[in-house]
Amino acid sequence: MGEIVQYLLNGLTLGGIYALLALGLYIMWEASKAANFTHGDIYMLGAIVAVVLTERGLPLFVSVTASVAIAAVVGALIERFFVRPFNTEPHSIGWMLTTIAVGMMIESAATQTYGSLGRQLPSILAEKPIRLGGAGVYAQELLLPIAAVATMFGLQVFYRRTRLGRAMRAVAADRMAAGLMGIDSNLVALIAFALAAGIGALTGILIAPVLPALPTMGALTGLKAFGVAIVAGISSARGVVIVGLAYGVMEKFIEGYLSTGARDALGFSLVILALLAFPQGIFGRGEVKKV
Amino acid sequence: MILISSPTGLRATVVAANALLAIALAGTPAWAQKAEPCIAGSWELTGPIAHMGLAVRMGVETAVDEINEAGGVLGRKLRVIAYDDQGEPSRAVDNARRIGEQDNCIAMIGGFRTPNALAIRPVVSEIGLPWMGVMSAGTRVIEWEQGTNEWMFRTSMKDRWVAPFLLKKALERSSNKKIGLMFEATGWGQGAVPDIEAAAKGLEVKLVGKETFNLKDQDLSAQLIRLRDGGADTVVYYGVDPEGQAMLRSMERIGYKPTIVSAWGLSAKLGEAAGTLADGVFVAGTFAWTGQLDARAEGIWKRMKTKFSLENPGQVSMPSGTANAYDAVYIIAEALKIAGSFDRAKMRDAFYKVKYNGITGTFDPAFELAAERHDSILPSQYKLLAYYKGLLMPVEQTPYVTK
Missing domain, CATH: 3.40.50.2300 (Response regulator)
Incomplete structure (x- = not known):
């Protein structure tokens, strides 16, 4: 029983990371119909910038705020210089290559400057694990799934109740019509990328007290988050959170009852099968084009 | 070119022989001639395991500095050439060729990763370049599954x-x-x-x-x-x-x-x-x-501390690897003294006669002809x-x- 609870808790933590990153991909997709493959590296950047600033003596709150702000600026720059110029036609895919390349550059730069070994962010919530049903979990880890769900509801409120949120929805629905209504769709995309990067960085910061912040922590995690977003149907915030949490839990049960080696092979196989069964994603909706 | 005043036929023969000799010499690889007094490495100097490459470099450069301050080897100062392989076997292979053929160094010192050491086995054999491992512990680096290992030695642990x-x-x-x-x-x-x-x-x-x-x-x-x-x-x-x-x-x-x-x-x-x-x-x-370090190790540490701007011994990330690298350089220097020249084959043969008291242990002799004894550090020294x-x-x- 204890091990089942353990896998469930570990899975929810991991799933919380996937869900938060997939939410960022959802935000960017809605605003620009492009996915940012640097997102995993932004998650890493958030963690290591916070660690470095804290090591330099800045108070934790200041380090975290600065890290999120830096990530948001980086996200905006990526949209402006590495996505927008390569996303001019409806079926442009140049942004794929540019964002993958920028992600590799960020990881290399982090390895050169930060070092290859992990360091943790201090947090009183990660000092000792708490015991639950024969299993152990750091209170810090529980913040991840909670943050994913909270972010999902927060985005709903943001999209419905704020002027900027409604502008983003308008751009998502019809970029040209939104433009005709006076909405600057380029600015909306820029802000969406900054917002997503901020959430990505915050995800890295939330896990950094438990898992050491490493330059290599983002690439595979970001790729899995992308898989989660696609399987869920990237246009559904609720879907990416549900699938994200489920994917994390599934990985931990595969590790527990099969093997670590089977985790990624089986996980990605299930992603492919899910896409075969639900081409628009499990929670996705087909795009309707009026002709 | 030698020119001899002689009858036409003989003269032609001598000129032809000289020409053949010149062609033969031009075609002789650099390694067959005297090697340079350089010890070169293919190490992980950048990338995710750069701290391992640095650990090797610390040991090698510290030992070379000491040896040079004491007058060098056979009247010549040793040089260190460091190439970066980022832990990638293909780069290690390129570096081995460069070290053996272009730089014509007397010996090569390996880095952290076993796959790199395995990848260069055919290269160092072909060139005839003595290679000394100081970290990569894979058994097959020294004990080959096929062929005879004549040029690869190790001052490190063996899996x-x-x-x-x-x-x-x-x-x-x-x-x-x-x-x-x-x-x-x-x-x-x-x-x-x-x-x-x-x-x-x-x-x-x-x-x-x-x-x-x-x-x-x-x-x-x-x-x-x-x-x-x-x-x-x-x-x-x-x-x-x-x-x-x-x-x-x-x-x-x-x-x-x-x-x-x-x-x-x-x-x-x-x-x-x-x-x-x-x-x-x-x-x-x-x-x-x-x-607690003994007097010799304390002196080495102080030298390393100054040279690499270290604050405490905990910053030597791979302490055993650094010490192995230090001892490996001394074993090479001792072998050169026995060989009497910067000749790779002579130095390789001298490895089997080296007796040296190092910081990781006593080597008596450093190596033996048996394949498993191309490892100088014995289990009793672990x-x-x-x-x-x-x-x-x-x-x-x-x-x-x-x-």
Whole structure:
């Protein structure tokens, strides 16, 4: 029983990371119909910038705020210089290559400057694990799934109740019509990328007290988050959170009852099968084009 | 060119012979001539394991500085040439060619990764370049499965000898004699499994679990739960720092506190990164720069400290590797003195006659002709280190000595 609870808790933590990153991909997709493959590296950047600033003596709150702000600026720059110029036609895919390349550059730069070994962010919530049903979990880890769900509801409120949120929805629905209504769709995309990067960085910061912040922590995690977003149907915030949490839990049960080696092979196989069964994603909706 | 005044026929013959000689000499590879007094390395100087390359470089440069200050070898100062391979075998192969053919160095010193050392085996054999490993511990680097190893030597640990050492230390510390194995899913980790199994058979102990993990895995709870449920009170670990740190965190999370006895993939940096969680973890090694040092080691440390702007010995990330590299340079220098010239083949032959008292142990002789004795550090010289208060110390100088 204890091990089942353990896998469930570990899975929810991991799933919380996937869900938060997939939410960022959802935000960017809605605003620009492009996915940012640097997102995993932004998650890493958030963690290591916070660690470095804290090591330099800045108070934790200041380090975290600065890290999120830096990530948001980086996200905006990526949209402006590495996505927008390569996303001019409806079926442009140049942004794929540019964002993958920028992600590799960020990881290399982090390895050169930060070092290859992990360091943790201090947090009183990660000092000792708490015991639950024969299993152990750091209170810090529980913040991840909670943050994913909270972010999902927060985005709903943001999209419905704020002027900027409604502008983003308008751009998502019809970029040209939104433009005709006076909405600057380029600015909306820029802000969406900054917002997503901020959430990505915050995800890295939330896990950094438990898992050491490493330059290599983002690439595979970001790729899995992308898989989660696609399987869920990237246009559904609720879907990416549900699938994200489920994917994390599934990985931990595969590790527990099969093997670590089977985790990624089986996980990605299930992603492919899910896409075969639900081409628009499990929670996705087909795009309707009026002709 | 030699010109002899002689009858036309003879003159033509001599000119032709000279021409042939000139062609033959031009076609003779540089290595067949006298080599240069340089010791060159293909090391991990940038990238994710750059701290390992730096650890080798520290030992090599410190020893070369000492030797040069004492007058050099055979009246010539030694030079160090360092090439970066970023841990990639293809780059190591390119570097080996450059070192052997263009730089024409007398010897090459290897880096951290076993796959790199394996990749350059045919290259150094073809060139006839003496190669000295100081970290990469793969058995097959020295004991080839095919062909004869004539040019590769090692002043480091060897996996085949490390396995029984680790298992013996694990058994000494196990209360219930139930040992588990955790190994990384790489050539090194997977390659160690048969060694550990053979050692377990020899010691008549059954492993209660063999668990693997991927590089970059950050949660090893599942594997550890299985070992815990199998009753393992001691875990033998084959992996490196990031996953080692993840393992310690996972153990704390699931409330599992076995004794850990690790191969030397764990570096001094783990103590810094994991803090008190690492305390009491044992690591096999050949040397530690922390704790009480003898006069010679103290002098070497002071020199290294100044040259590499270090603050404390804990910053020597791979203490055994640095010490091995230091001793390896002296073994090369001693071999050159015996050879009497910067001739690679003569120096290689002299390796079997070198007697040297190093910081990792006494070498008498350094190497022997038998394939397994192209390793100079014998199992009797292996040491157990342990993390204590964030530092990797000789176990005798920690509270864990009698555990």
